[in-house]
Amino acid sequence: MRALVTGAAGFIGSTLVDRLLVEGHEVTGLDNFSTGFRQFLEGARANPRFRLLETDLLDLDAVKQSMAGTEIVFHLAANADVRFGPERTRVDLEQNTIVTWNVLEGMRVNGVKRIAFSSTGSVYGEPEVFPTPEKAPFPLQTSLYGASKVAAEGMISAYATAFGFQAFIFRFVSILGERYTHGHVFDFYRQLLAHPERLDVLGNGLQRKSYLYVQDCVNAILLVAGKCTDAVNIFNLGTDEYCQVNDSIGWICGHLGIDPQRRYAGGERGWVGDSPFIFLDCARMRSLGWRPELTIQQGIIRTLEFLQRNAWVLEARG
Amino acid sequence: MRALVTGAAGFIGSTLVDRLLVEGHEVTGLDNFSTGFRQFLEGARANPRFRLLETDLLDLDAVKQSMAGTEIVFHLAANADVRFGPERTRVDLEQNTIVTWNVLEGMRVNGVKRIAFSSTGSVYGEPEVFPTPEKAPFPLQTSLYGASKVAAEGMISAYATAFGFQAFIFRFVSILGERYTHGHVFDFYRQLLAHPERLDVLGNGLQRKSYLYVQDCVNAILLVAGKCTDAVNIFNLGTDEYCQVNDSIGWICGHLGIDPQRRYAGGERGWVGDSPFIFLDCARMRSLGWRPELTIQQGIIRTLEFLQRNAWVLEARG
Numbered sequence: 001m002r003a004l005v006t007g008a009a010g011f012i013g014s015t016l017v018d019r020l021l022v023e024g025h026e027v028t029g030l031d032n033f034s035t036g037f038r039q040f041l042e043g044a045r046a047n048p049r050f051r052l053l054e055t056d057l058l059d060l061d062a063v064k065q066s067m068a069g070t071e072i073v074f075h076l077a078a079n080a081d082v083r084f085g086p087e088r089t090r091v092d093l094e095q096n097t098i099v100t101w102n103v104l105e106g107m108r109v110n111g112v113k114r115i116a117f118s119s120t121g122s123v124y125g126e127p128e129v130f131p132t133p134e135k136a137p138f139p140l141q142t143s144l145y146g147a148s149k150v151a152a153e154g155m156i157s158a159y160a161t162a163f164g165f166q167a168f169i170f171r172f173v174s175i176l177g178e179r180y181t182h183g184h185v186f187d188f189y190r191q192l193l194a195h196p197e198r199l200d201v202l203g204n205g206l207q208r209k210s211y212l213y214v215q216d217c218v219n220a221i222l223l224v225a226g227k228c229t230d231a232v233n234i235f236n237l238g239t240d241e242y243c244q245v246n247d248s249i250g251w252i253c254g255h256l257g258i259d260p261q262r263r264y265a266g267g268e269r270g271w272v273g274d275s276p277f278i279f280l281d282c283a284r285m286r287s288l289g290w291r292p293e294l295t296i297q298q299g300i301i302r303t304l305e306f307l308q309r310n311a312w313v314l315e316a317r318g
Numbered sequence: 319m320r321a322l323v324t325g326a327a328g329f330i331g332s333t334l335v336d337r338l339l340v341e342g343h344e345v346t347g348l349d350n351f352s353t354g355f356r357q358f359l360e361g362a363r364a365n366p367r368f369r370l371l372e373t374d375l376l377d378l379d380a381v382k383q384s385m386a387g388t389e390i391v392f393h394l395a396a397n398a399d400v401r402f403g404p405e406r407t408r409v410d411l412e413q414n415t416i417v418t419w420n421v422l423e424g425m426r427v428n429g430v431k432r433i434a435f436s437s438t439g440s441v442y443g444e445p446e447v448f449p450t451p452e453k454a455p456f457p458l459q460t461s462l463y464g465a466s467k468v469a470a471e472g473m474i475s476a477y478a479t480a481f482g483f484q485a486f487i488f489r490f491v492s493i494l495g496e497r498y499t500h501g502h503v504f505d506f507y508r509q510l511l512a513h514p515e516r517l518d519v520l521g522n523g524l525q526r527k528s529y530l531y532v533q534d535c536v537n538a539i540l541l542v543a544g545k546c547t548d549a550v551n552i553f554n555l556g557t558d559e560y561c562q563v564n565d566s567i568g569w570i571c572g573h574l575g576i577d578p579q580r581r582y583a584g585g586e587r588g589w590v591g592d593s594p595f596i597f598l599d600c601a602r603m604r605s606l607g608w609r610p611e612l613t614i615q616q617g618i619i620r621t622l623e624f625l626q627r628n629a630w631v632l633e634a635r636g
Contacts, residue, residue: 085476085480086480086481089419089422089423089426089477090419090423093415093416093419093473097411097415097469098411098416101407101408101411104407105407105408108407123456124456125475134456135455135456136455136456137453137454137455137456138441138442138452138453138454138455138456138457139456140475140550140552141471141472141473141475141476141479142475142476142479143476143479143480144473144476144477144480146472146476147469147472147473147475147476148469148472148473150468150469150472151415151465151466151468151469151472151473153459154459154464154465154466154468154469155411155459155462155465155466155469157443157458157459157460157465158403158459158460158461158462158464158465158591159407159462161459161460161461161590161591162403162404162461162462162590162591163404232458234458272479272480273476273479273480
């Protein structure tokens with residue numbers, strides 16, 4: 001098939017691009033390289049079935065022009081960092097909500113009807129039910145990031161209703177693995193490189209979180225896009241387990257063979273809008289036969305090994 | 319208090335402005351007169367406690383400048399017509415989502431902390447539970463209008479979390495009464511003036527809908543804003559009844575003393591994204607002691623009488 005991937009130079013986007021190419025598809029990758037890395041597309045660019053467009057998704061005309069001949073859009077471009085909403089209040093609106101409308105509009109005018117979208121477990125805010133199912137009670141948003149993804153989900157579903165689109169929406173937990181370039185493993189590892197004797201931790205370390213390995217994530221996306229037939233298909237995507245931030249610190253320090261002093265900022269939440277407990281009910285995804293291959297602990301170690309082999313990523317993120 | 323009302327020249331906005339002035343408050347009204355009417359503000363403009371600003375809410379600088387000294391914002395400006403999303407796909411994003419972000423941002427930079435917001439029962443899409451409570455299962459959006467209001471609700475809640483705002487969010491059924499300028503009573507009455515012998519009806523006439531009289535709506539908004547203390551307060555707002563479109567046609571024709579031939583367009587839905595059954599659980603609102611004073615039938619007749627006395631509204635809407 002002829003696929004278009006937005007955020008193609010990002011962590012999940014570039015991993016998906018590589019997989020689509022392995023499976024024989026034609027792939028157009030869009031990225032503005034605001035947070036993506038050219039290095040992640042080195043393999044893809046050597047493949048004649050890959051085309052890279054350096055496009056800013058806020059440029060509606062450019063988005064429309066990029067989509068001719070596309071059969072399915074994997075819309076992964078986003079501001080993926082939930083933490084900085086209160087400091088930069090317009091970023092999530094622009095990069096997640098308005099950009100998604102531009103993608104939908106580009107699809108509509110080009111007659112492209114299928115879209116897979118990276119939403120987030122953050123759309124559940126601070127849930128009342130654990131593990132949290134897709135049909136959880138109508139949640140209250142606690143972050144601009146979550147609000148912007150709910151907005152995008154809503155527009156995608158409305159386009160599906162109005163224009164006969166088929167949509168695959170994935171509410172991810174945090175994703176880990178090769179090409180991971182932001183998040184707690186990144187932050188902790190960078191700190192421990194600079195000062196192995198101490199580790200500053202946001203919150204009280206008791207936050208409970210769930211994580212998923214990037215290849216397991218890509219497996220799920222491709223399985224759903226190939227198999228599901230509803231107009232709008234929404235899936236939680238995570239492992240059937242969670243860990244405390246303190247567990248993760250233990251695994252990371254154990255792997256590095258160090259025992260830093262932990263200094264906690266305190267509080268149940270790591271930042272404004274942080275959800276102290278994320279644990280998604282992924283029974284719907286498992287009912288399709290999908291199983292994650294790595295545990296959270298294995299995913300964290302895999303991530304750490306990637307960062308150890310790729311010091312340039314830490315330098316590039318300044 | 320010093321209140322700011324967006325959409326001040328609109329149906330609900332102007333009714334709220336008048337009420338706030340009667341209660342002795344200082345009121346700044348914002349409107350760009352794209353769908354509002356200057357006539358609705360004639361009474362208010364004679365009051366020295368009223369100030370009118372002709373402002374386009376897409377102009378962020380103007381919004382910021384309008385809010386100095388405000389204690390509470392009643393954000394009622396919106397594209398309120400759910401029907402035309404598929405023809406004008408950007409309207410809901412701009413007028414409902416982006417405008418709400420501008421309002422929130424204007425509040426933040428001016429230190430304004432309280433907002434009342436007109437959301438909609440359309441955020442429930444096509445619900446699975448009737449009457450539909452505020453905690454219904456996480457719904458699927460079926461209209462760009464509903465999606466844009468969910469987006470606005472989410473941003474408001476996220477601002478409440480991040481910046482200590484207090485929010486009052488109202489999920490309205492359709493509102494009826496004096497100053498009503500669009501909707502099924504308007505459409506039917508206009509048709510029947512032009513050709514009393516026949517009536518064209520969208521859908522099959524069996525759609526079940528709930529309606530609320532505008533003064534009952536304003537009563538609820540002011541009660542909640544004066545009484546509720548949570549950071550985010552969400553209330554369904556409707557009557558504890560519903561009617562079929564055919565019931566409404568019967569009441570309208572009975573009042574007018576005519577018996578037109580009904581021509582149904584057919585189908586369960588009047589338009590793309592129309593919800594065939596809207597019936598909200600308003601127990602939460604009633605628990606505050608609020609009761610609607612008019613039934614749906616009384617509200618429809620009151621609306622019709624307003625239109626009969628104000629032919630200029632029909633002419634102005636072209």
